[in-house]
Amino acid sequence: MEFKGFMPEMIRSELEDAVGRDYVSTSFSEKLAYGTDYYWVARMWMDKGKEPPLPDFLLWPCCTAEVSKIMKIANYYKIPVQIWGGGSGSQGAALALAGGILLDMKRMNKLLCVDEISNTITAEAGMNFQTLEWYANERGYSVMHIPSCLTCCTVGGAIAHNGIGILSTKYGKIDDQCISLEAVLPNGDVICSLPIPKHSTGPDIRQMFIGAEGTLGVVTKATFKMVKEPGCRRHYAFLFDNFSKGIETCRKIVQTLKPSLMRLFDEPETTSIIKKILGFPRKGAFMNMTLEGIPEIVDIEEKIVHRICEEAHAEYLGNEYGEKWYENKITFFYPGHTMNNPQMFGTMDTCATFDNVEKIYWAMKHAVEDNFENVRFIAHCSHWYEWGTMIYDRFIMDDPPEDPEESIRLHNRIWNKAVRAAIENGGVINDHHGIGVKLGRLMKEQYGPAMQVLQGLKKSLDPNGILNPYKLGL
Numbered sequence: 001m002e003f004k005g006f007m008p009e010m011i012r013s014e015l016e017d018a019v020g021r022d023y024v025s026t027s028f029s030e031k032l033a034y035g036t037d038y039y040w041v042a043r044m045w046m047d048k049g050k051e052p053p054l055p056d057f058l059l060w061p062c063c064t065a066e067v068s069k070i071m072k073i074a075n076y077y078k079i080p081v082q083i084w085g086g087g088s089g090s091q092g093a094a095l096a097l098a099g100g101i102l103l104d105m106k107r108m109n110k111l112l113c114v115d116e117i118s119n120t121i122t123a124e125a126g127m128n129f130q131t132l133e134w135y136a137n138e139r140g141y142s143v144m145h146i147p148s149c150l151t152c153c154t155v156g157g158a159i160a161h162n163g164i165g166i167l168s169t170k171y172g173k174i175d176d177q178c179i180s181l182e183a184v185l186p187n188g189d190v191i192c193s194l195p196i197p198k199h200s201t202g203p204d205i206r207q208m209f210i211g212a213e214g215t216l217g218v219v220t221k222a223t224f225k226m227v228k229e230p231g232c233r234r235h236y237a238f239l240f241d242n243f244s245k246g247i248e249t250c251r252k253i254v255q256t257l258k259p260s261l262m263r264l265f266d267e268p269e270t271t272s273i274i275k276k277i278l279g280f281p282r283k284g285a286f287m288n289m290t291l292e293g294i295p296e297i298v299d300i301e302e303k304i305v306h307r308i309c310e311e312a313h314a315e316y317l318g319n320e321y322g323e324k325w326y327e328n329k330i331t332f333f334y335p336g337h338t339m340n341n342p343q344m345f346g347t348m349d350t351c352a353t354f355d356n357v358e359k360i361y362w363a364m365k366h367a368v369e370d371n372f373e374n375v376r377f378i379a380h381c382s383h384w385y386e387w388g389t390m391i392y393d394r395f396i397m398d399d400p401p402e403d404p405e406e407s408i409r410l411h412n413r414i415w416n417k418a419v420r421a422a423i424e425n426g427g428v429i430n431d432h433h434g435i436g437v438k439l440g441r442l443m444k445e446q447y448g449p450a451m452q453v454l455q456g457l458k459k460s461l462d463p464n465g466i467l468n469p470y471k472l473g474l
């Protein structure tokens, strides 16, 4: 923001008119709390005592009308606006890189409607996702979006990254679960998508905001499907000789029936993370799975799964490790269990059709381990579709350079090498963590000439480029 003299105060007083004086702040210490999300570079930068990119104004709107007023002011003065949900994203997508206004959405946390005829639930976008889930649970339902960040992400953040939860293989991801939404455009206009997600009434406006990382509009409310809590939920575990055998078998399973959850770990993760958290001591490729729904149907599915696994000579490990995995579904990501700064790490989150999955796994592993000293590559497959899967692949370096500038350089070189290896082999950069500022530079390589469609959309909805600048490569 380049305003001088009394102009920042003039703008501040307009913003105070829009949301009330108590909900505008320029306090340095309050702004500092928005200096990092879960992006490794931002966290490392602050850990080293460096000043992060900060907004000029912090704003806490309480309703759609206030968001609209803010966007009108920002659009007039051409001030950047950065939307902040729970700040749990790992791509730096919530950071106010260009200064300006930071819009913290968490006051917009009202439950608006529960419809037990259509089985839908509607809430404001700043609601914590766990709270939304509790509202559904109180009535015997679930939204079935159970990500590891359930307790720290908001409805709007999940929509912005098209998030995914552990039960995705049966219930899908956010674009399957969110049926309609309301958004405020960069010019302040309030729009709604059509009330249903399946139609032939032109392209789906709802989808234009799902996964858009707040670059096209501020999502202010959303309606989700609710599903009756299942009659039974049963957990299992199997051991494969190797990751390759596991991928082939899981493909057969998911092309036959729908487990709610299926996680297959490569050999290095089996002997590290699975050993550490579940106490499973053996080598091979560990797989845990959950079947759920009507008990009689689950009985039949169970038999089919056993048959497919027996044909693959997988060893059945009983229910214990599957149950233990489910109990620890979020603990896996708690400090002490997962990687943490000062380690350097990245979750590369690559998605592909089955014909390319193994090729990509090996290309990325070689790209990381053959090119960078003391960097290891581990992976598991988390989310399964009839056509392919997501490789939750990570690189880890225990002793990154002390110097923060050197660290950024190395971090970006590892990402570039690994992501390019994925793209060259038919992979898509990302299944659900999003692009943010971390991967924006690679979007043109991912999309090719199709990138102009996204750029055109951005230009037409946000001609002044004020909303979430430098995110998504836009």
Ligand SMILES: Cc1cc2nc3c(=O)[nH]c(=O)nc-3n(C[C@H](O)[C@H](O)[C@H](O)COP(=O)(O)OP(=O)(O)OC[C@H]3O[C@@H](n4cnc5c(N)ncnc54)[C@H](O)[C@@H]3O)c2cc1C
Pocket: 037, 038, 082, 083, 084, 085, 086, 087, 088, 089, 090, 093, 094, 105, 125, 126, 146, 147, 148, 149, 152, 153, 154, 155, 156, 157, 158, 159, 160, 161, 162, 163, 164, 165, 166, 213, 214, 215, 217, 218, 219, 220, 333, 432, 433, 434, 468, 471
């Ligand atoms: C330990 C851990 C585990 C995780 N596990 C998962 C997982 O299992 N599944 C998964 O999908 N992700 C996971 N994540 C990633 C992250 O939590 C998700 O992307 C989450 O949905 C982000 O939500 P948020 O509210 O924290 O968004 P933020 O981090 O605040 O913002 C993310 C992006 O959303 C935009 N945004 C926020 N609110 C709105 C809005 N109302 N309108 C428009 N844009 C908006 C922001 O501008 C930004 O671009 C995990 C992260 C951590 C730290």
